[in-house]
Amino acid sequence: MQFADLYQPLCDDVRSRAQKIKLLICDIDGVFSDGRIYLGNQGEELKAFNTKDGFGIKGLINSGFEVAVITGRHSQIVQQRMTSLTVPHIYQGQENKLQAYQQLKDKLQLTDEQIAYIGDDGPDMPVMELVGFAVAVNDAHPLIKRISHYTTMLPGGFGAVRELTDLLMLENGKSLTCEGTSS
Numbered sequence: 001m002q003f004a005d006l007y008q009p010l011c012d013d014v015r016s017r018a019q020k021i022k023l024l025i026c027d028i029d030g031v032f033s034d035g036r037i038y039l040g041n042q043g044e045e046l047k048a049f050n051t052k053d054g055f056g057i058k059g060l061i062n063s064g065f066e067v068a069v070i071t072g073r074h075s076q077i078v079q080q081r082m083t084s085l086t087v088p089h090i091y092q093g094q095e096n097k098l099q100a101y102q103q104l105k106d107k108l109q110l111t112d113e114q115i116a117y118i119g120d121d122g123p124d125m126p127v128m129e130l131v132g133f134a135v136a137v138n139d140a141h142p143l144i145k146r147i148s149h150y151t152t153m154l155p156g157g158f159g160a161v162r163e164l165t166d167l168l169m170l171e172n173g174k175s176l177t178c179e180g181t182s183s
Contacts, residue, residue, distance in 0.1 A: 003170045007153050007163055010171075014150050017133040018171035022114040024060060025101070025127070026161060028071040028078050030120035031137055034157030047077050050157055056165030057085045063174040066108055070100045072123050101127045118164055119144055120156050135164055 003010055010018075029035050032053055038046035061067050068089030069082055075092065082090050089107075091100035105115065113132035117124065120140040128134035128147055136148035137156035145151050150167070152160040169176055 001170065001176070003167050006166060010150075010167070014133075014167075015171055017149055018116070018168055020113050021065070021116045021133055021168055021172070023066040023068065023104070023108060023110055023116070024164070024168060025068045025070055025104070025115060025117045025131075027117075027119045027121075027124050028069055028075075029073065030140070030156040031118050032069075032081075032157065032161060034155070035120065035139075045075060045077065047075070048157065049081050050159055050162070052159045053161035053165075054081075054085055056162035057087065059174075059176065060165045060169060061086055061088075063169055063172075065168065066110075068104055070094050070097050070104075070127070072097070095123075097123060098126050098130075101130070116164070116168065118152075118161065 026032060032049055033047045040046065057067055067087050068091065069087060070091045071078060072095055073092065078092060079090060089104055094100045112130050115131045116133035116135060117127050117131045118135040118137065119128055120137045121144060122141065124144060125147065128144065134148045136145045136151045137160040138152050139155040152163045154160040154163050166176055
C-alpha cells in the first residue's frame with residue numbers, strides 16, 4: 001500500500017526525509033488536540049483527543065520508532081493521555097522547546113536529520129527549523145506551513161498525527177495494522 005492511496009501524493013524530498021526518521025516529536029495543543037481548551041466553572045481543564053491519533057502513535061511505537069511530546073503548557077490530562085499511549089518521552093511546561101529538543105536528541109543520540117516534528121504555531125518554529133522532517137497540521141499558522149516540509153491534509157485534533165504516523169510507517173516499510181493495541 002502506498003501513502004498516496006490513502007492521503008495525497010508525496011514528492012521525492014518528503015519520501016527521502018521520512019525514510020530517515022527514528023524519532024517523532026509532537027506538540028500537543030493544536031496538533032493532538034484541536035487547540036481549544038475547555039475550562040469548567042471549578043477551573044477544571046478539558047481537552048479532546050482523537051483515537052485515530054492514538055492508534056497511530058501506538059502503531060509507530062510498536063514498529064520501533066521513538067515518540068516524544070514537547071508542549072509549552074503543563075497538564076495532568078496530557079500526562080494521562082500520553083502515558084496511556086506509552087509515549088516514553090513527555091516534556092511539559094517547556095517555554096523554550098529547543099532545550100527539551102536538545103536534551104532528547106542527546107539522550108537518544110540522534111541527529112537532526114533523524115527527527116520529525118509536527119507543530120502548528122510560533123512556539124514550534126525553532127525546533128521545526130532544525131529537524132530533518134518538519135510537518136505542519138493543515139490548520140497551522142501560515143508561517144509554520146511555510147517552513148514545513150509537509151503539510152497534513154487533516155487539521156490538528158482530527159487525525160493529523162495519524163496521517164503523519166501512517167506516512168512514516170509506510171515510507172519505512174512498516175504495516176499499518178494496530179492489532180492488539182488500544183487508543
